[in-house]
Amino acid sequence: MTVIIPYDDVENGVCVSFGRAPYFLAYDTETGCRSQSPNPAAQEQGGAGLKAAQCVADLGARALITFRCGENAAEVLAAAGVEIYKAPEADVDRCLQAFAEGKLEKLTKFHAGFHGIR
Amino acid sequence: MKIAVLSGKGGAGKTMVAVNLAAAAKRAVYIDCDVEEPNGRLFWKPAEVRRTQVGVAVPEFDPALCTGCRRCVDFCRFNALVYIRETPRVFPEVCHSCGGCALVCPNGAVREKSRPIGVLEQGRSGDVTVITGELSPGEASGVPLIREALRADTGSSLTVIDCPPGSACPVMESAEAADYCILVAEPTAFGLHNVKMVHELAVILGKPCGVIINKQEKAYEPLELFCRENGLEILARIGYDAEFARLIARGEILYHADRRAAALFDGVLKRAGGGRE
Ligand code: SF4
Ligand code: SF4
Numbered sequence: 001m002t003v004i005i006p007y008d009d010v011e012n013g014v015c016v017s018f019g020r021a022p023y024f025l026a027y028d029t030e031t032g033c034r035s036q037s038p039n040p041a042a043q044e045q046g047g048a049g050l051k052a053a054q055c056v057a058d059l060g061a062r063a064l065i066t067f068r069c070g071e072n073a074a075e076v077l078a079a080a081g082v083e084i085y086k087a088p089e090a091d092v093d094r095c096l097q098a099f100a101e102g103k104l105e106k107l108t109k110f111h112a113g114f115h116g117i118r
Numbered sequence: 119m120k121i122a123v124l125s126g127k128g129g130a131g132k133t134m135v136a137v138n139l140a141a142a143a144k145r146a147v148y149i150d151c152d153v154e155e156p157n158g159r160l161f162w163k164p165a166e167v168r169r170t171q172v173g174v175a176v177p178e179f180d181p182a183l184c185t186g187c188r189r190c191v192d193f194c195r196f197n198a199l200v201y202i203r204e205t206p207r208v209f210p211e212v213c214h215s216c217g218g219c220a221l222v223c224p225n226g227a228v229r230e231k232s233r234p235i236g237v238l239e240q241g242r243s244g245d246v247t248v249i250t251g252e253l254s255p256g257e258a259s260g261v262p263l264i265r266e267a268l269r270a271d272t273g274s275s276l277t278v279i280d281c282p283p284g285s286a287c288p289v290m291e292s293a294e295a296a297d298y299c300i301l302v303a304e305p306t307a308f309g310l311h312n313v314k315m316v317h318e319l320a321v322i323l324g325k326p327c328g329v330i331i332n333k334q335e336k337a338y339e340p341l342e343l344f345c346r347e348n349g350l351e352i353l354a355r356i357g358y359d360a361e362f363a364r365l366i367a368r369g370e371i372l373y374h375a376d377r378r379a380a381a382l383f384d385g386v387l388k389r390a391g392g393g394r395e
Contacts (some may be wrong), residue, residue, distance in 0.1 A: 010259025027220060041197070044197060046196055046197065046212065047196050047209075047212050048197065050197045050198070050199075050200055050209060050212065051197040053200065054144045054191070054200045054201065054202075057200075057202055072209050072212070075209075076200050076207075077203055079203060079207070080202045093279075
């Protein structure tokens with residue numbers, strides 16, 4: 001299955017933002033393959049979380065490991081059957097390790113949307 | 119003539135000024151555009167009230183016609199649409215009702231339906247028509263409701279627009295229709311900061327404006343200076359007055375209840391250019 005992590009290339013770690021992360025790192029648990037794709041929502045003014053969630057769903061993810069996530073994005077991910085886990089730290093390898101060992105907790109708190117500028 | 123009453127934050131006395139200005143004009147239309155907290159009607163106590171629901175258009179998708187081309191999703195620049203489990207889906211609070219998704223759908227699978235966001239209330243208080251926009255709790259944008267409220271203006275020698283506090287889009291929308299802006303300011307550093315923000319907005323909109331200083335004990339020099347430098351006429355200075363405070367707390371209109379207040383607001387109206395012919 002495919003696990004996605006919002007990735008910050010400058011910090012080389014899990015990005016603090018989900019919707020505006022520069023990249024999504026996709027990890028295939030069967031093959032151990034990793035690939036990186038740009039997040040199309042990174043520069044969006046409004047609705048970034050929704051667009052990012054769409055991208056994660058389109059990448060065929062079954063799980064997302066992130067620090068935070070907005071309500072709307074969480075709704076999209078739930079509808080797409082993507083489980084959301086809380087990143088325990090910024091180190092990508094250790095996050096994936098903890099995921100493989102079943103040690104990650106589900107993310108249950110979602111922040112309200114900002115909905116761009118009106 | 120249309121006068122917009124603005125202030126950088128709530129509680130500066132904006133509604134009190136707007137209400138009394140309309141009262142001074144005798145025949146007037148008062149429009150409460152402070153849709154998140156419309157308090158003007160507490161003073162007017164309007165009769166013959168009509169309430170109509172105001173809605174915004176949101177798309178609805180017909181799964182039988184949708185082929186999943188995603189053109190609607192790609193088009194929406196507000197990212198209000200997602201395509202999940204082979205169906206497009208809208209997030210109504212994010213949608214700006216631009217109608218674009220219906221236009222770009224090659225299969226006619228998008229229809230528009232109305233989603234209620236608030237209520238428009240129209241009533242009368244003597245010779246004043248009282249129009250109130252009331253946004254439903256939790257709604258992100260009052261702009262469509264403000265538009266409806268302004269459109270409901272029946273026309274009179276004076277229309278007073280009670281704007282929302284702040285200087286964001288809803289304030290722009292409210293003040294845009296006005297010929298003149300009255301900025302209600304408090305004589306403090308914070309009050310000066312707020313009046314600068316709303317003044318900037320009035321300048322962007324190209325509206326002439328004047329200032330009413332409320333709750334003035336003694337002159338706050340930086341505010342006086344700001345007004346002088348920007349050629350802003352000080353239309354009135356309202357000091358703390360126990361009688362005014364008591365009347366306001368009781369929901370009374372100062373203009374009707376107190377002679378001094380009546381003289382004060384007659385003066386404001388005249389200086390703002392909205393005097394009766
Ligand atoms: S009406 Fe406009 S803003 Fe709303 S979903 Fe369609 S394209 Fe997006
Ligand atoms: S544009 Fe029309 S057909 Fe294409 S996904 Fe949207 S609703 Fe379906």
